[in-house]
Structure formats: C-alpha cells, structure tokens
Amino acid sequence: xxxxxxxxxxxxxxxxxxxxxxxxxxxxxxxxxxxxxxxxxxxxxxxxxxxxxxxxxxxxxxxxxxxxxxxxxxxxxxxxxxxxxxxxxxxxxxxxxxxxxxxxxxxxxxxxxxxxxxxxxxxxxxxxxxxxxxxxxxxxxxxxxxxxxxxxxxxxxxxxxxxxxxxxxxxxxxxxxxxxxxxxxxxxxxxxxxxxxxxxxxxxxxxxxxxxxxxxxxxxxxxxxxxxxxxxxxxxxxxxxxxxxxxxxxxxxxxxxxxxxxxxxxxxxxxxxxxxxxxxxxxxxxxxxxxxxxxxxxxxxxxxxxxxxxxxxxxxxxxxxxxxxxxxxxxxxxxxxxxxxxxxxxxxxxxxxxxxxxxxxxxxxxxxxxxxxxxxxxxxxxxxxxxxxxxxxxxxxxxxxxxxxxxxxxxxxxxxxxx
Numbered sequence: 001x002x003x004x005x006x007x008x009x010x011x012x013x014x015x016x017x018x019x020x021x022x023x024x025x026x027x028x029x030x031x032x033x034x035x036x037x038x039x040x041x042x043x044x045x046x047x048x049x050x051x052x053x054x055x056x057x058x059x060x061x062x063x064x065x066x067x068x069x070x071x072x073x074x075x076x077x078x079x080x081x082x083x084x085x086x087x088x089x090x091x092x093x094x095x096x097x098x099x100x101x102x103x104x105x106x107x108x109x110x111x112x113x114x115x116x117x118x119x120x121x122x123x124x125x126x127x128x129x130x131x132x133x134x135x136x137x138x139x140x141x142x143x144x145x146x147x148x149x150x151x152x153x154x155x156x157x158x159x160x161x162x163x164x165x166x167x168x169x170x171x172x173x174x175x176x177x178x179x180x181x182x183x184x185x186x187x188x189x190x191x192x193x194x195x196x197x198x199x200x201x202x203x204x205x206x207x208x209x210x211x212x213x214x215x216x217x218x219x220x221x222x223x224x225x226x227x228x229x230x231x232x233x234x235x236x237x238x239x240x241x242x243x244x245x246x247x248x249x250x251x252x253x254x255x256x257x258x259x260x261x262x263x264x265x266x267x268x269x270x271x272x273x274x275x276x277x278x279x280x281x282x283x284x285x286x287x288x289x290x291x292x293x294x295x296x297x298x299x300x301x302x303x304x305x306x307x308x309x310x311x312x313x314x315x316x317x318x319x320x321x322x323x324x325x326x327x328x329x330x331x332x333x334x335x336x337x338x339x340x341x342x343x344x345x346x347x348x349x350x351x352x353x354x355x356x357x358x359x360x361x362x363x364x365x366x367x368x369x370x371x372x373x374x375x376x377x378x379x380x381x382x383x384x385x386x387x388x389x390x391x392x393x394x395x396x397x398x399x400x401x402x403x404x405x406x407x408x409x410x411x412x413x414x415x416x417x418x419x
Contacts, residue, residue, distance in 0.1 A: 003027075006380050009066075009077040009182065010372035011059070012192075013173060015044050015218030015241060016263070016327065018058045019366070020066040022074055023373045024356065030377035031356030032370075034070025036062040046218045046237045047086010049172045056176055063180055069358065077185045081376040082177060083368055084131070085192040085219050085235050088169030091161055093136065094119035098156045107140065107148045111156050119160040131170070131189045132163040136229040146228060161230045163191045190375050192368050193221040193233045199371030200325050200349030200364075201225070209320040211342060212349065213309060214368055215328025217241045220305055221368075224313045232313050236305065240328045243301045250297045251289055257281055267294070268331060295333065302334055306341035322346030329364040 005024035012019040022034030043055035067074035096119030098111045120130055138145050140153040148156055170189055177187060196214040197206070206225045214221040216239045223233040240262060247258040257280060261267040270278050270291060277288045322344045328334050329348045338346045351361040351370045361370055 006078055007033075007073050007076040008079045008081075008373065008376035008380060009074065009185070010081045010083070010195075010369050010376055011062075011177060012083045012369040012372065013044055013049070013055060013059065013176070014040055014083075014216060015042070015046070015239065016040055016216075016259075017365075018055075018062045019369045020062045021358075021361075021366075021369050021373045022066050022070045022077070023377060024073075025377045025380050027381075029355070030373060032354050032358040032361065032373065033073060033356050034066045034068075035358045035361075036064065036066030036069065038062040038065070044218065046239075047084070047088055047235065048169060049176065052172065052176065056179060059176060059180060063182070075181055077182060079376045079379050080177065080182055080185045080187045081190045081195075081372040081379070082173055082187060083192045083195055083372050084165060084170060084173060084189045085216075085221055086169075087235070087237060088166040089131075089191055089235060090128075090164050091191075091233050092122055092164065094122040094133070094160050094162045096120070096158050096160065100152075100154050100156060105152045105154060107151050107153060107156055109149070112149065112158070115156050115158040116160060119158050120162060122162055124164060127167045128164045129167055129170075130162055131165040132191050132194060133160045134163075134194060134230045135159075136161055136231060137227065144227075161233060163194070163233070165189060188376075188379065190372055191233065193223040193235070194230070195371035195375060196221060196325055196349070196368040197223050197225065197230070197371065198374050199351060199367040199369075201323060203228070205321050205323065210323060211313065211320060211344065212323040212325065213306075213338065214326040215240060215305070215324065215334060216326045220309065220328075221326075222309045222313060234312055236308055236312070238305050238308070240331075242305075243298055243328075246297050246301045247294065251280070251287075251293070253280060253287075262327075262331060265330070271332060298331075299333065299337060302337040303341060306338055310341060320344045323349040325349030325364040325367040327365045 005026050008023045008025055010021045018038050018040050020036040021032055023030045024033045038058040038061035040058050041054045043051040049055050096115040098114040100111055120133055136159040138148045139157040140148045140151055141155055197212055201210055207228050209226045212223045218239045218241055220236040220239055224231045244259040245255055248255040275291055277290055279286050280289050322338055324335055324338050324346055335346055348364055349367050350364050351366050354361045354370055
C-alpha cells in the first residue's frame with residue numbers, strides 16, 4: 001500500500017498580498033495541492049507587521065482559500081515555513097571546522113554537519129537568534145572544493161552565511177500564524193531571498209554566478225551566488241510601493257490609483273501598446289498623463305533601487321547572470337534597468353518546475369513562496385523523514401535555533417528530489 005503523502009505549507013505575509021501554498025510530499029517529490037491569497041491591506045510595511053488585526057484577517061482568508069482548494073488537507077500540515085524579510089533580519093558570516101577522524105579520512109555527512117554547526121558559533125546580539133544558514137564555500141586541507149562529501153582529507157572547513165532574526169519582530173509573525181488553525185505544525189521562519197533562490201535559480205546559474213533580486217511592494221531582497229554557494233544576501237527596504245508613491249507625488253494623483261496601475265497591469269499594457277498618453281482616474285476626474293512623464297519618474301526610482309543594491313553586493317565572479325523576480329518583475333522596463341545598472345544579462349525568474357493539481361504559478365510573484373514550499377519539503381525529507389522520532393526536535397532545541405539547515409545543506413538527500 002502506498003504511503004500517504006506528508007502535507008507541508010508555506011506562508012508569505014507580504015506588503016501587498018498574503019500567499020499560502022500547500023504541498024504534498026512523497027519520497028522524492030513535492031506537489032502543490034492548494035493555494036490561497038488575500039490582499040494584505042497595508043498591514044505589513046517593510047517586513048514589519050503594523051496592524052495585527054488586519055494581518056490576521058487577511059491570513060485567515062488566505063488560509064481558508066488554500067484549505068478549500070486542497071480538500072481540507074491544510075490542518076494535516078506537519079511543517080510550515082514562514083518567509084521573513086525586512087529590517088528584522090541581518091546576515092553575517094561564520095567559519096566552522098571539523099577534523100576527519102574516521103578510518104580512511106573520508107568526509108561524510110557527520111563531518112559536514114559538525115563543520116556547519118561550528119560555523120554557527122558567532123556573536124548573536126540580545127533579542128536576536130539564528131534562523132537559517134547556508135554554505136558559501138568549502139575547504140579541505142586548505143584547498144577549495146565544491147562538495148567535500150566522500151573526499152579524503154584531514155581538516156574540513158566551511159564558510160557559511162548566517163541569517164539572524166530579530167526575536168520581537170519574528171514573534172509577531174510566528175504568533176500570527178500560531179493564532180490560526182496551524183498551531184500544531186512545526187513552524188520555521190526562512191529568509192525570503194534564500195527561498196527565492198530555491199524557487200527560480202537553476203543549478204547552472206548558481207555555479208556560474210548569479211545576482212538575484214526579488215522586487216516586491218515594500219522591499220527588494222537580493223542574493224549573489226557563485227560556485228553553488230551564497231556570497232551575500234540582504235534586503236533593501238525600498239520596493240515598488242515607493243515607485244507608486246513617486247508617481248503619486250509627481251503626477252498629483254492618489255497613491256492607491258498609482259499602485260493600481262502596476263497591480264492590474266494597466267501600465268504594462270500601455271507600454272506594450274506603445275500608447276503616448278494614459279487615462280488615469282484621480283480625485284478631480286480622469287486625466288490624460290503623457291507616458292513619457294510616467295516613464296521618467298518610474299525609471300528614476302528603479303535606477304535608484306538597483307544602484308543601492310549594487311553598492312551592497314560583491315561581484316559574484318564567473319559568468320554572472322541576473323535574475324529579476326517578484327511582483328516588480330512584471331513591469332518590463334525593470335528588466336531593462338537591471339541590465340543597464342549591473343551590465344549583465346538578466347531574465348525574469350518564474351516558477352518552472354511546480355507540479356500537482358495547482359500548477360498555474362508561472363507569475364514571478366510566486367517565486368519565493370514556491371521556494372519556501374521546497375524548503376519545507378526538504379526539512380521533512382532530510383530530517384523528520386530520515387531520523388528517529390524526537391531527534392530533529394532535540395537537535396534544534398540543543399542549538400537554540402530553528403530551521404538552520406536549508407535544502408542544499410545535505411547535498412545527497414536534496415539531489416534525491418525531482419522537482
């Protein structure tokens with residue numbers, strides 16, 4: 001008899017929208033079986049919850065929709081990943097080592113795990129805690145290696161990206177989810193840029209060199225990778241709402257009307273049709289706005305966003321490719337501005353490998369939450385599915401962390417997935 005799939009869920013509480021994906025995990029795959037979404041009603045600003053009541057109502061609406069779409073399987077969720085971003089997250093680096101003491105001096109999963117755990121021994125400020133880590137690079141006896149597993153040596157060293165979350169801010173998101181009907185699931189915050197990477201970046205891009213930007217309404221998350229490891233990740237607290245606000249100020253229009261131009265595709269359609277003017281409804285009636293004026297204002301803010309990120313990220317090296325995803329990627333001139341500022345080819349990052357009864361996830365809006373669902377699946381596969389009961393929970397408690405190991409941290413198990 002076939003074993004029943006394990007249900008996992010990913011939740012994204014964003015500035016403009018709250019999204020929920022429900023997945024069914026089997027031994028070698030995860031499929032999307034449910035989806036829900038609801039307007040966030042400006043309850044979240046720059047990665048912080050400003051209105052718990054409004055956010056709670058929107059989350060309940062998204063969860064209810066997701067539950068209905070998957071035949072009421074949501075409450076069976078064993079693992080829930082929660083995307084986090086904004087000013088409540090910082091990234092640092094840690095270095096961990098492990099001696100290869102086994103017979104033959106062959107690197108195994110034990111030595112890799114020990115090195116990663118040692119890399120997490122970093123300074124943690126009051127009211128902060130480690131929530132995730134991911135590999136930057138490996139060294140074996142001082143030489144760089146892509147994957148040390150099954151190689152011979154005496155000393156293993158890993159440099160890791162350590163993601164820390166501000167506990168009071170994290171607790172707001174966690175308590176919001178806990179107050180829903182998912183209080184019995186294991187809940188793990190995961191940094192949004194890493195989820196976006198898992199959602200849309202190819203293995204080839206991560207090896208050759210990639211710069212990924214997830215351009216949302218309130219924030220722009222960014223990540224650089226090379227040789228398969230993350231070099232840098234962070235969040236710029238400027239997003240497409242700032243573009244809409246610039247339009248509102250520059251054109252003397254309500255902010256809501258300018259935001260709607262992007263959300264409903266009006267501005268994108270006008271560009272595709274090569275219109276010279278755009279009819280926009282304002283407080284004093286409909287106005288005809290020259291497209292050239294709109295493009296000038298939008299381009300100025302987009303350039304500023306990308307130039308600020310360029311100051312923060314190191315060159316990944318290699319043959320770098322750009323990936324632009326998130327809701328902002330739906331505005332085609334953003335792709336052009338990305339290429340101008342960074343001087344590298346760029347593509348729109350969309351979900352291409354989702355399967356299941358819910359497969360219409362091809363918008364770049366879903367890249368991060370799809371990646372978060374893959375992370376939830378890997379948590380189950382790598383730990384709960386392969387450890388005796390209680391081992392995973394005790395290990396996490398002992399390290400005073402949650403969700404430390406992302407999909408790529410156990411390479412052999414992660415490669416078993418066939419997304």
